Amino acid sequence: MSDPASPFATEEERDLPRVNLPGKTKAAILLIFLGPETSGVIFQSLNDAEIEVLTIEIARQRKISTEDKESVLFEFEQLMMAREFYSEGGLDYAKGLLEKTVGPGKALEILSRMGTSLQVRPFEAARTADPSQLATLIQNEHPQTICLILAYLQPDKAAMILQSLPADTQTEIAKRLALMDRTSPEVTREVENYLEKKLSAVLGQDLASAGGIDSLVNILNQVDRATEKTIIETMEVQEPSLAEEVKKRLFVFEDVVLIDDRGIQRMMKEIDPKDLSISLKGVTDEVKEKFYKNMSKRAAEMLKEEMAYMGPVRIRDVDQAQQRIVAIVKTLETKGEIIIARPGEEELIG
CATH class of the missing domain: 1.10.220.30 (Flagellar motor switch protein FliG, alpha-alpha superhelical domain)
Incomplete structure (x- = not known):
């Protein structure tokens, strides 16, 4: 059996029931299955209000049924197919190609559903x-x-x-x-x-079977710190329990204090020394000490000298350096090479 979302699917396979979901729910499901990197790029082009609505909706998707997933992806592919045909040669051209691809009845249904969305702006x-x-x-x-x-x-x-x-x-x-x-x-x-x-x-498009809070956390790890902060603060007002769950799973640079000494030492083998010195600008003494105590005395002194010598650093540069280190942490955690002792999780015995 071919994929029902494919334009080459049989007529029976194409005739999927359309799930009656709100637009924001469809958008959230689509973002989940596009994966964190692509969704992060999309988030950068949205305004604050749109980001807030979609963030909360993504977090609410605890479990997505196969029917909902296939319906949303199928509808999205139809939309993209119609837009592509339209951009190549206008409405008549789109109608002709759709009729050849999915049949006259289905083509009319797609074009009717598209309505004004076929008024595609160039680029x-x-x-x-x-x-x-x-x-x-x-x-x-x-x-x-x-x-x-x-x-x-x-x-x-x-x-x-x-x-x-x-x-x-x-x-x-x-x-x-x-x-x-x-x-x-x-x-x-x-x-x-x-x-x-x-x-x-x-x-490209990397379809990933993630969902709910985990998907949202992956997306937030891709956006800049300012966007992340705005989203979390808004969620704390509108959906405090969801915000608390997201914060528990969302790793930020300051959370390095939750990693044991062996994990810090493993991290430091992967971290660019320049990134480390920049990332420690403006953080708490607790965070700095976490690194200092896992270095030789001489190395710690050299790091302190480097930080003092470089003078003021742009916030954007600090954020970018911290994000690169966070990416290393996430990779090592996924591989099981370090453990993050998040609040609320079971305690570890050495």
């Missing part, structure tokens, strides 16, 4: 992509190509990308943007399709 994939990744992908393209892409992006995202380009390229693109009038739909679609292929090669 939608670029609008939801990470700006730094997008900048890397297009930095060597022709200035006119970059100009066209930036013209369709959100102003703040376009500004971030423009700032990352060489000065002479910035000037050339700014000039072309100012003089830009109309671009034919064919050229726009050609550039958009080219960019989407490059983006899909970099991002």
Whole structure:
């Protein structure tokens, strides 16, 4: 039996019952099965209100039935298929291809359900992509190509990308943007399709069978500290019990104090010394001491000297260094090489 969500499934397999779920629940289920990395990227493009709603909804999904999962993924694939057909040649083209793929009746149902969602804005994939990744992908393209892409992006995202380009390229693109009038739909679609292929090669889609709080924790471990803080604080007000469960499982840099000395020593074999010195800027003495006491006296003194010598460090750099160390901790914990003594868990006997 083929996958019912596949466009090549038989007519019976395609005729899945549509589960009547609220939109926010469908979105939460989809994010869970897209996996933490892809969902983290999507979270970066949402506003605070949207993030708060989806965060709480993801945490509520304790157990997702096979029926709900297949229905949501199937509906999502239909949506993406229709959008792809539409972007290649308009509504008539989309209707024709859908009729060949799923039959006239099902095609009409899909198009009816899509409604206004087929009013696809050009470069939608670029609008939801990470700006730094997008900048890397297009930095060597022709200035006119970059100009066209930036013209369709959100102003703040376009500004971030423009700032990352060489000065002479910035000037050339700014000039072309100012003089830009109309671009034919064919050229726009050609550039958009080219960019989407490059983006899909970099991002991909990793479907993961995670769910509920564990899935949310994995996503939060991918976002920046400011976003994480906002989400947790909002959850503490709206869903205090959920927030407490999430905090128990969410590992932040300061939680290194929950790792035993042997685990700290194992971690330090993987940590870049520069990351360690930056990550300890601004943390509590308890956290610093956790590392100092697991180093030789000389090494600890050298680390302290390095921290004093580097002077003030940008908060963003500290956060990034801490996130790299947290990633190492998560990897070692998954492998069973270190143990985190989280509050509320059984005590360990050495």
